[in-house]
Amino acid sequence: MKQKTSILLTIVALLGLLLAACGGATANPVAVVSDSATDSSDDIVNTSNTTSGQNAVASQTAVSDDVVTSQTYIDLYDQLNRSVVNIQVVSEGTGLNLNQFQIIPPDPNDPNAPELPEGYELPDGFPNVEPPEGSPEIETFPQQSQGSGFVYDKQGHIITNNHVVADAIRITVIFSDDSEAEATVVGTDPGSDLAVIKVDVDPDQLFPVTIGDSDGLQVGQIVAAIGNPFGLSGSMSTGIISGLGRLFPGGAVAPGGARFNIPDVIQTDTAINPGNSGGPLLNLSGEVIGVNTAIQTNGNRAFGVTPSFGGIGYVVPANILQQVVPQLIENGEITYPWLGISGTTLDNDLALAMDLPAEQAGVLVFSVLEDSPADEAGLQGSEEQIEIDGFTAFIGGDIIIQMNDEPINDFDDLLTYIVRRTSVGQTVTLEILRDGEQQTVELTLQARPAQP
Structure with missing residues (x-):
């Protein structure tokens, strides 16, 4: 009897394991990080205003956060590819000084020297021949x-990168159905590397995207990109968000030659290659969460070889897009508030060198630009030079630890707060450490200087 009972229990247990295995295989093949956004709008335009009443396509592509299959990507592509365009640009190019090249004639005494073409004669005095009078020294190709x-909308506005259309003399937009339209530049912003162009086509040909909330993103979240890498129109790639809150140098140049950084940049391992610039990075609900902008390379570039993707791509986040694009459409440009300092995140070594606790956080001011808001408010830069592990470092400047009610733990915190939560002419309150003592400084932000 005991033996029969034991056999029966064994059979029941095996059946239970088999049922559990079948259920696990069908109910949840892939777990996906939730795409739900957190409520941290803070002066950011509500995303629902972007495509209100404009047949946004994302509502047709929403998927469960619990199950992702190949069909998920197929549906995403089918709905979003028609919203993505190929942008062909003809630009002025770079001026070339033709007179800088010295042409060396063949040596008549060299038996291996190439012969001149039949009937061709060198001018008298060659190679020291002056160019014809009045000939241009600079030739632009x-x-x-x-x-x-x-x-972006039914009015024909299209979002791309500033560096895609910079210096353009002709812009052609090619849609997914291979139809073409000439485009004009509405506005550009080197500071965020965003631009808006416009086409004049039938609104029925336009399928606006939905802009998502990039504040709710998480590392590990599955994403997709659609674009035109190497001219291969309508190419899709997938990956994950690899990092958040990166700083990336934009195209806006500060006095002194340094470039203003773009804050809150998304890092992804989704394949991005030349030609992808300006295309959307998408979540699995079909919302645009960023604009694919740049890739990281090892710095080596052989002659005639275009750098290719190495696993690190940089994406301008959607919430910066939400801030910039409406102003570009309305004004053709955007004005950013400006503090007027250069600095760095205070690390343990710098803090200890300034007789502060190692865990002290903040932004150490390196230098204060003349006539800047920081200069007018009396902020002080670092003048004392020391060595840390054999490297030169500057210390002694003010340390910014808070702006208004926002703690400043690193340089990204400071830049993000200024760009996204302040405006030109606004007076802000800084909490700083000077010689180890906390002080309060009132400062009125000005507009960034015009490009040099």
Whole structure:
């Protein structure tokens, strides 16, 4: 009897394991990080205002956060590819000084020297021949380039990168159905590397995207990109968000030559290559969460070889897009508030060198630009030079630890707060450490200086 009972229990247990295995295989093949956004709008335009009443496509592509299959990506592509465009650009190109090249004639005494073409004679005095009087010394050769973009609204506005359309003399937009339209530049912003162009086509040909909330993103979240890498129109790639809150140098140049950084940049391992610039990075609900902008390379570039993707891509986040694009459409440009300092995140070594606790956080001011808001408020830069592990460092400047009610733990915190939560002419309250003592400084932000 005991033996029969034991056999029966064994059979029941095996059946239970089999049922559990079948259920696990069908109910949840892939777990996906939730795409739900957190409520941290803080002066950011509500995303629902972007595509209100404009047949946004994302509502048709929402998927469960619990199950992702190949069909998920197929549906995402089918709905969003028609919103993505190929942008062909003809630009002025770079001026070339033709007189800087010295042409060396063949040596008549060299038996291996190439012969001149039949009937060709060198001018008298060659190679020291002066160019004809009145001939231009600088010759400009037009250049062709390409990028990606996506439809923003039914009025024909298309979002792309500033560097895609910079210096353009002709812009052609190619839609997914291979139809073409000439485009004009509405506005550009080197500071965020964003631009808006416009086409004049039938609104029924336009399928605006939905802009998502990039504040709710998480590392590990599955994402996808659609664009035109190397001119291969309508290419899709997938990956994950690899990092958040990166700083990336934009195209806006500060006095002194340094470039203003773009804050809150998304890092992804989604394949991005030349031609993807300006295209959308998408979550699995079909919302645009950023604009694919740049890739990290090892710095080596052989002659005639275009750098390719190495696993690190940089994406301008959607919430910066939400701030910039409406101003570009309305004014053609955007004005950023400006503090007027250069600095760095205070690390343990710098803190200890300034007789502060190692865990002290903040931004150490390196230098204060003349006539800047920081200069007018009396902020002080670092003048004492020391060595840390054989490297030169500067200390002694003010340490910014808070702006208004926002703690400042690193340089990204400071830049993000200024760019996204302040405006030109606004007076802010800084809490700083000077010689180890906390002080309060009132400061009125000014507009960034015009490009030099």
